[in-house]
Amino acid sequence: MSPRVRALAGFGITAVLLFAVAPLLLGDFRLGLLAKYLCFAIVAVGIGLAWGRGGMLALGQGVFFGLGGYAMAMHLKLADAGPGNLPDFMTLYGQLDALPWWWVPFQNPIFALLATVLLPMTVALLLGLLIFRRRVRGAYFAILSQALAAAFAILLIGQQGTTGGTNGLTDIRGFFGYDLNDPVNRRMIYFIVAVALLAMLGITWQLMRSRYGELLVAVRDGEERVRFLGYDPANVKLVAYVVAAGMAGLAGALFVPAVGIISPALIGVVPSIEFVIGVAVGGRASLAGPALGAIAVAWAKTALSERVPSAWTYFEGLLFVLPIVFLPGGIASLVSLVRRRRAAAPPPAVDQRPPLVREGAA
Amino acid sequence: MTGLSVRDLRVVFDGFVAVGGVDLEVPEGDVRFVIGPNGAGKTTLVDAITGLVRATGHVAFDGQDLLGRKVHRIARLGIGRTFQTAAVFEELTVLQNLDIAAGWSRKPWSLLRTRRSIPAEVEKAMETVRLSAVRDQLAGTLAHGQKQWLEIGMLLVQDARLLLLDEPVAGMSQSERDATGDLLGELSRDRTVLVIEHDMDFLRRYARTVTVMHAGKVLSEGSVTEVQADPRVQEVYLGRGAS
Ligand SMILES: Nc1ncnc2c1ncn2[C@@H]1O[C@H](COP(=O)(O)OP(=O)(O)O)[C@@H](O)[C@H]1O
Numbered sequence: 001m002s003p004r005v006r007a008l009a010g011f012g013i014t015a016v017l018l019f020a021v022a023p024l025l026l027g028d029f030r031l032g033l034l035a036k037y038l039c040f041a042i043v044a045v046g047i048g049l050a051w052g053r054g055g056m057l058a059l060g061q062g063v064f065f066g067l068g069g070y071a072m073a074m075h076l077k078l079a080d081a082g083p084g085n086l087p088d089f090m091t092l093y094g095q096l097d098a099l100p101w102w103w104v105p106f107q108n109p110i111f112a113l114l115a116t117v118l119l120p121m122t123v124a125l126l127l128g129l130l131i132f133r134r135r136v137r138g139a140y141f142a143i144l145s146q147a148l149a150a151a152f153a154i155l156l157i158g159q160q161g162t163t164g165g166t167n168g169l170t171d172i173r174g175f176f177g178y179d180l181n182d183p184v185n186r187r188m189i190y191f192i193v194a195v196a197l198l199a200m201l202g203i204t205w206q207l208m209r210s211r212y213g214e215l216l217v218a219v220r221d222g223e224e225r226v227r228f229l230g231y232d233p234a235n236v237k238l239v240a241y242v243v244a245a246g247m248a249g250l251a252g253a254l255f256v257p258a259v260g261i262i263s264p265a266l267i268g269v270v271p272s273i274e275f276v277i278g279v280a281v282g283g284r285a286s287l288a289g290p291a292l293g294a295i296a297v298a299w300a301k302t303a304l305s306e307r308v309p310s311a312w313t314y315f316e317g318l319l320f321v322l323p324i325v326f327l328p329g330g331i332a333s334l335v336s337l338v339r340r341r342r343a344a345a346p347p348p349a350v351d352q353r354p355p356l357v358r359e360g361a362a
Numbered sequence: 363m364t365g366l367s368v369r370d371l372r373v374v375f376d377g378f379v380a381v382g383g384v385d386l387e388v389p390e391g392d393v394r395f396v397i398g399p400n401g402a403g404k405t406t407l408v409d410a411i412t413g414l415v416r417a418t419g420h421v422a423f424d425g426q427d428l429l430g431r432k433v434h435r436i437a438r439l440g441i442g443r444t445f446q447t448a449a450v451f452e453e454l455t456v457l458q459n460l461d462i463a464a465g466w467s468r469k470p471w472s473l474l475r476t477r478r479s480i481p482a483e484v485e486k487a488m489e490t491v492r493l494s495a496v497r498d499q500l501a502g503t504l505a506h507g508q509k510q511w512l513e514i515g516m517l518l519v520q521d522a523r524l525l526l527l528d529e530p531v532a533g534m535s536q537s538e539r540d541a542t543g544d545l546l547g548e549l550s551r552d553r554t555v556l557v558i559e560h561d562m563d564f565l566r567r568y569a570r571t572v573t574v575m576h577a578g579k580v581l582s583e584g585s586v587t588e589v590q591a592d593p594r595v596q597e598v599y600l601g602r603g604a605s
């Protein structure tokens with residue numbers, strides 16, 4: 001099978017699983033949980049691109065997830081409240097007479113929808129320009145990302161009156177006219193999330209196999225070397241970083257109708273690390289690995305913390321460290337190992353002749 | 363003035379003078395060998411020309427000033443280099459390595475597409491450096507000599523007009539050396555080549571002109587015979603059984 005055929009087959013199977021098998025097998029509650037996991041999977045696909053292919057350990061994707069989530073939730077809260085009314089929490093905590101100016105544009109659904117993706121991408125662009133031009137990378141990049149996630153969560157908590165503080169934006173009831181308490185509409189949300197995941201996988205697939213994808217790997221493995229070929233690696237990394245931020249934003253936006261809440265606890269340091277764990281487990285440099293890893297880890301978290309809540313934290317730590325130390329390619333590398341074993345055709349003969357300049361010359 | 367022109371080049375690392383006032387003229391089409399004991403500052407000289415380390419003085423190629431420009435801007439002026447330890451992208455195939463080297467001037471949007479056919483210059487370079495048969499092999503799996511040739515192939519498709527090769531035949535077998543030497547001759551027909559080399563036999567066979575560096579300075583310069591006859595060179599470098 002050519003890689004192209006294999007990829008199309010993979011997309012086909014994924015589509016059948018997402019659109020037929022899961023809705024048939026799972027009840028409303030489980031399907032709702034899966035919708036949440038798929039949101040994490042969308043974040044993971046972006047991290048796979050930035051980290052697996054671009055070498056940027058994006059440990060602060062919560063920022064972009066949060067920007068997308070809050071943008072969506074702000075609009076939905078305003079829509080729930082109805083024209084001219086303040087969202088419920090503002091009247092509860094604050095002495096606000098009017099909507100804060102930065103809430104106003106989110107009354108417009110088009111603006112809000114665009115903002116869920118474009119706002120994180122713009123922030124990532126500005127951050128990335130600062131970070132990559134200054135050649136911040138490796139552990140410094142990871143720590144800086146973490147610090148940003150922490151700062152963003154603290155900022156949100158501090159502005160209780162206008163952001164909902166620690167509680168976040170909760171109790172979201174409607175989604176563009178659809179009642180989210182209705183199980184039928186919740187299924188619709190699941191399908192929207194599934195379509196979004198497939199679309200992000202498609203975009204990432206094309207990016208990975210394009211010339212840009214090859215260049216990104218080159219930058220990952222030899223950032224300095226790439227400069228001597230006439231490229232500015234900062235720009236190459238910037239593209240992957242911004243795309244990953246856009247995906248995290250989209251995931252955050254879909255998370256809000258799927259789960260009904262966005263809050264600082266969902267976007268800070270810990271969730272930002274959790275996004276990366278699934279990617280590490282699944283295999284950061286592969287296409288499907290990060291998504292599958294994210295779903296598996298999120299599922300394991302639900303299953304395990306239902307039974308022994310305290311054990312999860314330790315298990316999670318192990319999940320993060322073990323693949324990085326012992327299986328850098330994640331579970332995906334096991335799959336491709338098996339595939340290579342099976343296709344154990346003899347390797348192409350190496351041309352051991354030295355380079356001849358012109359035939360007959362020298 | 364065409365070719366490479368270096369005047370009063372200095373590179374200082376934390377007070378340590380690695381290159382202390384080097385003057386160097388390499389006319390277009392020359393094959394200049396730069397030799398000198400370990401630590402003489404040869405690699406640092408190339409680092410300074412290619413923008414990797416900060417330097418003072420003047421460096422020009424084909425009339426364009428180089429000092430103060432960023433590494434990738436210097437590369438875009440047609441200056442290519444290889445590294446003492448082969449620096450290829452090991453997780454990419456031979457073809458992908460060459461395709462990247464050919465590509466900085468591609469439009470950003472075109473990068474988002476997949477490569478449909480092999481660019482002519484890539485095909486040609488693969489032939490020249492005899493890597494066509496292994497085009498789809500990961501560069502990391504190549505033999506040492508093949509990696510060096512891949513790097514030279516990358517310079518070819520990069521369309522560099524000044525090639526700076528840092529010990530290209532180190533670790534190569536004799537037949538690989540011969541082949542690389544022939545390749546140098548071919549390259550120099552429409553390019554300027556500067557080779558850092560330790561191997562005296564290789565130098566005698568393929569150098570047109572030689573510059574000897576010692577302790578960050580140019581000690582001697584001329585044809586191979588002139589340099590070998592220079593008593594100062596014999597003293598610091600060639601002395602031990604070389605002539
Ligand atoms: N980045 C650096 N920092 C400090 N010293 C350096 C650096 N690079 C090279 N040097 C020193 O500069 C001197 C010249 O090094 P180099 O140019 O690599 O010599 P060679 O002629 O063997 O290529 C050596 O003494 C080396 O230790």
Ligand SMILES: [Mg+2]
Pocket residue numbers: 404405406446
């Ligand atoms: Mg050296």
